[in-house]
Amino acid sequence: MxxxxxxxxxxxxxxxxxxxxxxxxxxxxxxxxxxxxxxxxxxxxxxxxxxxxxxxxxxxxxxxxxxxxxxxxHPRLKAALARQLDRFEHVILANTTNDVIVRLSERLAALAPGLNHVFYSGDGSTAVEVAAKLALHARKIQGGGQSRFLALENGYHGETALTLALGDLGLYREAYREVLPPVSYLRGLPYVDSVDHPLWKDCSSVWPGLEKQLRENLAGLCAVVIEPILQGAGGMRFYSADFLRRLRAWTKAHGVILIADEILTGFGRTGTMLACDHAGIVADIVCLSKGLTAGWLPMSATLVSDDLYGMFYAEYGRGRDFLHSNTYAGNPLAAAVALEAMEIYREEDxxxxxxxxxxxxxxxxxxxxxxxxxxxxxxxxxxxxxxxxxxxxxxxxxxxxxxxxxxxxxxxxxxxxxxxxxxxxxxxxxxxxxxxxxxxxxxxxxxxxxx
Ligand SMILES: Cc1ncc(COP(=O)(O)O)c(C=O)c1O
Structure with a gap:
């Protein structure tokens, strides 16, 4: 360079x-x-x-x-941005579409089977906030109204009130404690130091203790929110892929929504395109940002399963409209760069x-x-x-x-x-x-x- x-x-x-x-x-x-x-x-x-x-x-x-x-x-990202600048820079995404956002959404939907619906926002925190709101809203639509979240010890999910609450880091959260909703945290995670650690493939020795905590938190539980495999802000710790696999199986068996915050891990950081791929699992909602535009422009995406999306698909005004909006959702400049970044990830292996x-x-x-x-x-x-x-x-x-x-x-x-x-x-x-x-x-x- x-x-x-x-x-x-x-x-x-x-x-x-x-x-x-x-x-x-x-x-x-x-x-x-x-x-x-x-x-x-x-x-x-x-x-x-x-x-x-x-x-x-x-x-x-x-x-x-x-x-x-x-x-x-990166010269290719610069060129992609310049090409889009020559066309148009930003247009409201409600009521309009364009080839760039459609092509990007098709590429993102291909990242994980069954997560075919992409909701755009501007930063990682908002992507997780969107995911949490979607989960709460879905539970209302289902009629259960479960509203509690369970997250992981040492987790971090962003800086908005709801995402601060989901994080387990007092340093960032403490000053605002009184207004944050209560969240429970799963403790005693099977942390490992490499993928050769025995717990990486088999965490059966610690699973019973974790499952007990899950059972104790089941009443009123809306969703489990995790940074899959790698927890960044909480100290760059990483945990067993087998635990992730078991957690997915447990949430599925109990009808609990699993939200994977892949804002740090998405697009190859842990060695797979999504960190969830290490465990061969697909969450119900996946949050992406950072590597999405390879750090060129602020953009985030919340990928949503067909099942959840289907719950919101109804006649207007029946309480099933997801009315979250951010001005720059789907910004075409960011989308053009993101699309090119996806090409580079593949072509440059x-x-x-x-x-x-x-x-x-x-x-x-x-x-x-x-x-x-x-x-x-x-x-x-x-x-x-x-x-x-x-x-x-x-x-x-x-x-x-x-x-x-x-x-x-x-x-x-x-x-x-x-x-x-x-x-x-x-x-x-x-x-x-x-x-x-x-x-x-x-x-x-x-x-x-x-x-
Ligand atoms: C796992 C995770 N979630 C959410 C966020 C928040 O993203 P942003 O800073 O873009 O709001 C971060 C930021 O580092 C993160 O690492």
């Missing part, structure tokens, strides 16, 4: 970071932190790299919040690339762990590898992860940590050179912070 050329740089704005913090409230940040560590001024991004005003080049080790699955500036990259990531992180002696619980699935900082100087109140992040920026990588969890979530097409560079940066950064 070409570097941002010096001649094309806009003129220097030395006070930009100072102007930024006066008015820009950055997401998921304590703004005071920027006093000591100002926001990085980006002037370009290409492939796995971000280009900074001061001439530095950083590896985007978190794919810009897990969405840049094909890296920055993105799953094959993940199969080759996964072992390289695991081996490299293992070497970091050996070299520093400070990483524990190393785990890897698909193109994600993670491990936890341990020992003196880590844990509650130390901000060890944040300090490693700052060191890593100084050494050439945007390596955002999750608390004390260090992880790499590079673009799916990252090469071995980037991985070994990241290995060196991570090792040096951990050493600099923890000795």
């Amino acid at each position: 070409p570097d941002a050329s010096a001649s094309s740089l806009p003129s220097a704005q030395p006070d930009l970071a100072a102007r930024d913090v006066k008015h820009v409230w950055h997401p998921c940040s304590q703004m005071r932190d920027y006093e000591g560590f100002p926001p990085l001024e980006i002037i370009g991004a290409q492939g796995c790299h971000l280009h900074l005003r001061d001439g530095r080049k950083l590896i985007d080790a978190v794919s810009s919040w897990w969405c840049k699955s094909l890296g920055h500036g 993105i799953l094959g690339q993940v199969r080759r990259t996964g072992p390289l990531l695991a081996a490299a992180m293992d070497r970091v762990a050996q070299a520093t002696g400070r990483l524990h619980n190393l785990r890897c699935v698909g193109a994600v590898v993670a491990a936890d900082l341990r020992g003196p100087g880590t844990g509650s109140g130390t901000r060890a992860g944040y300090r490693v992040y700052r060191e890593a920026v100084g050494r050439g990588a945007l390596l955002r940590t999750l608390g004390d969890t260090v992880y790499w979530l590079l673009p799916l097409n990252a090469g071995s050179g980037v991985i070994s560079e990241l290995e060196g940066i991570t090792t040096a950064s951990i050493r600099a912070v923890l000795g």
